[in-house]
Amino acid sequence: MDRYRPMLAVPAVPFDAPEYLFEVKWNGVRALASSAAGAWRLWGRDLADYGDRYPELAGLGRLPAGTVLDGELVLTVHGRPDLDSLLARHALVGPQTVRRLSAARPVTYVVFDLLCTAGRPVLAAPLEERRARAEAAVQDLADPRVAFSAGVMGSGKAFFARAVAQGQEGVMAKHCASSYRPGRRSASWKKVKPFHEVPCAVVGFLPGRDGVRGLLVAAARDGGLYYAGLVRSGFTAIARRQLQARLVALRRPAPVVPCGGRGVWVDPVLVCRVRFLEWTRSGRLRGASFRGLIDAAEAGPSCHSSRQR
Numbered sequence: 001m002d003r004y005r006p007m008l009a010v011p012a013v014p015f016d017a018p019e020y021l022f023e024v025k026w027n028g029v030r031a032l033a034s035s036a037a038g039a040w041r042l043w044g045r046d047l048a049d050y051g052d053r054y055p056e057l058a059g060l061g062r063l064p065a066g067t068v069l070d071g072e073l074v075l076t077v078h079g080r081p082d083l084d085s086l087l088a089r090h091a092l093v094g095p096q097t098v099r100r101l102s103a104a105r106p107v108t109y110v111v112f113d114l115l116c117t118a119g120r121p122v123l124a125a126p127l128e129e130r131r132a133r134a135e136a137a138v139q140d141l142a143d144p145r146v147a148f149s150a151g152v153m154g155s156g157k158a159f160f161a162r163a164v165a166q167g168q169e170g171v172m173a174k175h176c177a178s179s180y181r182p183g184r185r186s187a188s189w190k191k192v193k194p195f196h197e198v199p200c201a202v203v204g205f206l207p208g209r210d211g212v213r214g215l216l217v218a219a220a221r222d223g224g225l226y227y228a229g230l231v232r233s234g235f236t237a238i239a240r241r242q243l244q245a246r247l248v249a250l251r252r253p254a255p256v257v258p259c260g261g262r263g264v265w266v267d268p269v270l271v272c273r274v275r276f277l278e279w280t281r282s283g284r285l286r287g288a289s290f291r292g293l294i295d296a297a298e299a300g301p302s303c304h305s306s307r308q309r
Contacts, residue, residue: 003047004115005183006030006070012173012190014160020173021127022159023151025191026110027081027169028074029090033109034116035063042109053090053098056106059143066119067137070180071111071149080167084281111138112149112172115180123180130180156192164194169277195275198285199294200228202270203256204263205247211240212247215290216263217274218256226283227259231274234289246270271295 031050033042040061042050051057054073063069075086089101114134115123122130138148152159153176160171170193178188203225204216214232218225235243250266273294277287 003034003041003043004032004068005047006032006045007113007181007183007189008185009172009174009189009191010185010187012192014157014171014192015173016154016156017173018154019176020156021131021151021153021176022156023112023149023172023174024163024168025170025172025193026072026074026149027083028072028086028107028110030071031073031109032068032070032115033057033060033063034068035061036065038062038065050090052095053093054102054107054109055099056102056145057109059141059145060109062143063137063141064118066116068114068116069111069134069137070113070115071109073107074110075105075107081169083169083286106145109146110149111146113180115182123182126177126179127174128176160192170194193277193287195277197273197275197291198228199271200231200274201225201268202247202266202272203227203268204259204265205244206230207244207264208240210237211235211242211244213240215243215272216255216259216261217272217285217288218268219285221283225257225268227255227257228274228283229285229288230261231272231285231288231290234275234291239290239292243270 029044031042031044033040038061040051042054042057044050073086074081075089077085089105092098111134114130114137115121117133135148138146156173163171170191173190173192175188198219200217200219202215203218206213214230216230217228219228247266250269252265252267255265256268271294273291274285275289275291276285280286
């Protein structure tokens, strides 16, 4: 059976619409699953095989032959999806380690779509029909490690507020009549995430022929500067060129804070606003994007503190 690439969504802000279904955007690893004659397969966006990493999902082999599902691998810690813990486990492939973790910290496969049934593609069927079939398949399977992602119709703003308050990554909004387009990004699917912003001092950059390829930034904490990560997105072509021209004049031989990577290091004179999704457990910015330079007075004195760590 062919392995499909997942359909992708476009960013959006919270909204209400009667023709849209709203469901939790699970903070995990996207994966598609299939069954054939008792065998099962699990793969990701790049078609890499995930099955050997998650033996606790072997129950997927009991799905009717020719079934293809779309969903998310989720690892829950203290009642909430924990992406850091999942990614740490996802990187491990040693058989003994995998077996131990599959028992100690099992994942859940959260299903939200169905692409094939009995070997027949249903990609052109409307979303509401595909989801009804997916829910029925999950119910019939009755496996505690496989769940269905329920949603609500129309009330996207209220659903988004509740999801964020519960610690979820965000919300997916999907047009009920939408078809499934493997490997394509479609405006009929929208991802709605909460964003935060933080002022960061620029401590280094990755140079490029057409301007900076990224900024290494540090954020203030406890009166000092700490490396917060590499910002690669959010730049216009003009901003890339202007930033590189300004930063070249600020070069220094070593970073003002330990960065654990390579770059051209600069005095932390420039301060930028960075939009991000969340802080990782190691104190890095996840989903970071550049939102422009800001005045040092607006950033506050901590971004230029002499106490660097």
